[in-house]
Amino acid sequence: MTAADVVRVLLVDDQELVRSGLRRILRRRDGFVIAGECGDGAEVPAAVAAAEVDVVVMDLRMKHVDGIEATRRLRQAGARPPVLALTTFDDDELLAGALRAGAVGYILKDSPAEDLIRAVRAVAAGDAWLDAAVTARVLTTYRRAPADEPAGLPPGLLTPRELDVLRAAGRGLTNAEIAGALVVSELTVKSHLGRIFTKLGLRDRAAAVVYAFDHGIVSPRAALVADAPLRPAVTTPDPAPGLRFSVLGPMRAWRGGSPLELGPVRQQALLAALVLRPGVTVSQRELLGGVWGMEPPGTGERVLPVYVHRLRKCLRRPGERTPDSVIGRTRGGYRFDGDGVRIDTARLAELDADAGAAEEAGDLDAAVECCGTALGLFQGEPLSGLPGPFAEGQRLRLTERRGTLWARKARLQLRLGRHADTADELSAVLALEPLREPLAALLMRALQASGRRAEAIAVYGRIRSRLAVDLGVEPGEELRRTHRAVLES
Structure with missing residues (x-):
């Protein structure tokens, strides 16, 4: 296991017994290092400054400075570590506050240990960890007054496809699920999300989910139904x-x-x-x-x-x-x-x-x-x-x-003869699974046929380096043959 594979976690909870349980779950042999522990939210800024931290696992109920205020202070200070909130089903008001303060997700205290491990890894990788159904209920319940009802999205701010992506993210779909629903690549979904964050001034995916609910882009009912359509659909008989x-x-x-x-x-x-x-x-x-x-x-x-x-x-x-x-x-x-x-x-x-x-x-x-x-x-x-x-x-x-x-x-x-489409799709696939030699060979063929010879050669260089570093092997015969054909063209 390399240093890059290790997730450094700061545990914040005012109960030693809880912190002890978290330590037992987030074990070093599974790729976690406990970078520090805090018994109160007031201690978090100093702990983050004193050590490299990839994820803050933050209890929301603490005696002095609670998890919401500690999260807000971190975000205002521009501190990088994402916050994963610890909560329970009956903590709706706290959970709404944590999401609006800048937490990128939450884990319920009665969740299986495997869920905590997956949540910390997901947050460390830059993803949100949200249950769309719970989030829908929470954010809808705690719109504080009629003036806080959805104002809607300013006209023309997002393209129709960007609006589809935001609606899907608000329903809790992953990038892969959005890609499947909209019949696009995951790379395209990531590009759309990046533009959405920029246009709306959002820091991350969790903030986009909050925005989608607060502005009526996602309804509570849609978030509760796993198969809810991304666009209004013609009424069909029950399945x-x-x-x-x-x-x-x-x-x-x-x-x-x-x-x-x-x-x-x-x-x-x-x-x-x-x-x-x-x-x-x-x-x-x-x-x-x-x-x-x-x-x-x-x-x-x-x-x-x-x-x-x-x-x-x-x-x-x-x-x-x-x-x-x-x-x-x-x-x-x-x-x-x-x-x-x-x-x-x-x-x-x-x-x-x-x-x-x-x-x-x-x-x-x-x-x-x-x-x-x-x-x-x-x-x-x-x-x-x-x-x-x-x-x-x-x-x-x-x-x-x-x-x-x-x-x-x-x-x-x-x-x-659909060379450009093939090149775009395979580029997105190889960004996710870079060691697939047959796909790399097909991508090189597509790029060459599109008149992008230099890019085709670069594909070979990238996968050859990855194979050498990750597996200690050279490219196979098919990929080498494709490389020779591109060079001789």
Whole structure:
């Protein structure tokens, strides 16, 4: 682990017991260093000045200077470290104050340890950590007076696409989810967000979320509905009442149009281990190994019936008895009944097959469209945040499948002569996954065909350096062959 991988955290809480618990969660071996501790908000400026701090984890309730005032002082002083607020569900007024004071996110004190780890890492990387549904309720409840009601956005200040991006960010969507919804690249979303911050004078994504609610750009109802459209849509019939799962991003589930609460991440990982093997009996030992790996829970197999019971309650239909759930128990283990259940990986397979059939029939435009639709199903890293060997294996498999789809779409677009579009898309993809040699070779071909030979050569130089530093290897034959072809052109 290099120094660049370490996240330096300042803990601010007036209870030593809480700070001790946070220290146990944010361990050095997991990439965290406790840069300092404060028992009151008044101590924060000196602590930030005395040490390098990447993230401040700040309790909101303290006896003298509370977390809101401490956050406000940091922002007024221009101090860099982002603030992650510690709060509880009944702290609505404090939470609203913290967001308006400049906190970039919040973590509930009864959250699983894994959520705290993910939140601190996300904030250190420059992202916000917000629950859109909670934020909607909080900011709407604590508009202080009629004069504080949304004034609306000044006409013409944002372009229609920038307004779409702001609305999506206000609903709590990630850059990847916004890109999928608007059918653009993540790099394009980042560019739009940068312009939005500049035009509106906002410091970060959390401030953009507050702005979106305060100016009526996002309604509380839209924030509470995971699938709310980015633009007003024609009224359609209610979705089918069956179960629907998404694993091409965070693990999510719906019954009809209603999102389901799936519980802590280990419970979600157990569900994923069953959902992704419908109709297959999975033994208890295999489930323990797939979800907990080499560190099984202290209660052993006894934890499985508890998690399964909770999942059955989450997934059952109104009026259905828990034993009738889609998760069945057999002599050999547990089995998920996939009849009538929709999952985005099945749709992914259908679109992939459709793309192959269209290409074979010579309809390259239709094949490109199928690939684009398939890529739009990905809402970030597959099974993001879920622990265990099974989730990690599926994450790698599905990530590779996305890479294959990117390459297939690019090759089809090059055959159609869409060189500029291909170059733009692959540049955005490689900014996120810079070691994908087949995509780098396709990008070089697209740039060369667009008359951008120097840029094509530069792509080779960048990936060769990254391969040498990160993996200690030279580029493969395909990339070297493409490089020679560009040099000889």
